[in-house]
Amino acid sequence: MKPDPPVLRRWTVSRDQDHAEWNEDASRAEAAGGSFGWRAFIVVADGVATMPFGGAWARALVEAADPTWTSPAGLESGVQSARERFDPLEAFRATSDFVLERLWSERGAAATLLVADVTSAGRHAVCHLAIVGDCLFLMSDGDQLVSFPRSKASELTNRTNAVRTKMTQLSVESHTYSVRSGTILAMASDAMGAWLLRQGEGDGPGRVHTWLSTATESDLPNLDDDLTLVLLEVPRSSWIRALVGRLRNFARQDS
């Protein structure tokens, strides 16, 4: 039986709700199934607002990212290529002036970044993850809430660590997780991640799991920031789905 790819839910909200186009978060989420199983690739980037091209740089990173970026070396090399291609003054030539040019030459642009490559592996899935700055990865199975790279909402305040267009050493935090079927993975920009952690700290992991299972875009909180959230529920393996299907058939015949 060919496995179904996992269902992905991806939402984003601009902090300036009258201007969705001003959202400086960017994201990408894709999943495919095949004879090998399934694979999902997720990227979330959050442009630093005090740098005028933060949103454009976040979009450029999301577009350029590939699964090799989940290793520090792959990320370093991929970001370097993205830097070389990124020419915002050319892209925004029509609206440029001396203020924008000087800001670009002085500051460049910066964005936080999360890259996740999730592949099925029998009854489990494997998630390779790389994060720079305040993005958050979270796993919830109803009993436990595991988060990376921060475990407390109050820790999501590292405003300086980001992927910059100016040459700087990347500070990458990477990890590989084995994920049980039925687990929900959440990948979020900083404000959304901090909000989820705060819910867990206040109401416990069960409450967060319920929220992640049932949330729709309209449930996103209003947090005075651009928000991005990508959710992936690791599908149950095919034999469990088959068993559940048979049980349902029995139940139907019985009634």
Add this chain to the structure above:
Amino acid sequence: MQHQVFISHATAEADRADEICGRLEADGIRCWIAKRDCPPGADWVEGIPGAIRRADLVLFLLSPEAQLSPWVDREVRWALRTERPTLPVLLGDTSLSERLEFLIGTYQTSRIQQPPSAEQLSELVDDVRTLLEDRRRAESLVSHVDEEGAPRVEDPFELRVTSARPAYFILLVDQSASMNRRIHGKGELRLRESVAGVVNDLLHQLLRASRRPEGYRNYFDVSVFGYGSGSDAQNVTSLLPDGVDRVSSGELLEKTIRVDEIEEVQQLEDGTTTTVLVKRPIWVDPTPGHGRTVMAAAFRRASDLADAWIAEHRDSLPPVILNISDGRWIDENPMHAVRSLQERVTSLGPALVFNCQLVPDVSGPADELVFPSSPPQGVDSRTTQLYFFSSVLPQSMRAEARARGIDVNEDSRGLLYNAPAGRLVDFIQVGTRTNI
């Protein structure tokens, strides 16, 4: 039944207090009066503070005797300490003593003759009703916010500015004759030139903070008014090009009077430095002044500007008024104008007023007050008043001050006094700190 009004009076006015109490209660306004509500044998020291704290309004009946009464004095101080709304009622020809003028002189007062006419008592009841109604409105505003489940905003300046929730800065710049003085150790540089430079830098900073690839966002509104430049004592004029009252950050670049090119030393990535020509937009030129420091008129103008802006931005960050002068006021005490300005509120809080008094000479740090947290000692009363009518710094601005190496605490006020011109940058950066 919970009282609404605490009546403070001297023993000599006990009958008058009874009369006023009876008139207010006849109108349905429940009062607390010591003779009746603090029975013989009860501990006054326990009863009176609680009664003041629970009151929606404290009425002070002020006669010459009352102004000498230590009990009335304690009640005044307790009402101020517990931040109770107050209504001083002057009896007969009584005028406020210097002490009470200092403590409660900024509040609206009522006056009644001895004995009062029925008409005066009715007017007093109307005044009390108005003040109680103001308080009810303020409380309903707060509870309305709570009901909606919105987080209580301790410091509105923690919120990020958006085009729908911009910040508004009003700069009041002293242009009196004394601003022509040269700054010690700075060659030909005069105070007025230094201030104009800092104002231009601030506007440039707001312009840059509003810049996005597609254009400028209206994150800030700003007004710059000069006072004391001419012989007309009330002359307060906009210093922005075309004399506009205010300009938004989205329009700032169009409103420059010129763009200068200046040499700037820049550090390269390899650690070496290079000199480059950079453009510096100019909005305000230093105008030589020959008038006097008419601060009260400037604050009144700021109130008008704040009113007009708040009418369009009720849910925005409260306006911030930065008053930059090299001296103290001449003629009219600005206290009433400042208090009135501080009563301008958006749904996020009251307007903040910060004051900076510059000196041309660096006379030593001992004389300098930088965001003080208690009334200055051993200075003249106008300096103390400057302290009292400077707003307390919100948490986010305190953090900005600390980041600049300035020691502040939660009582620190937005006052710079006897400060060298170089401090002005700190003052401006702390007072205009926002979250982008």
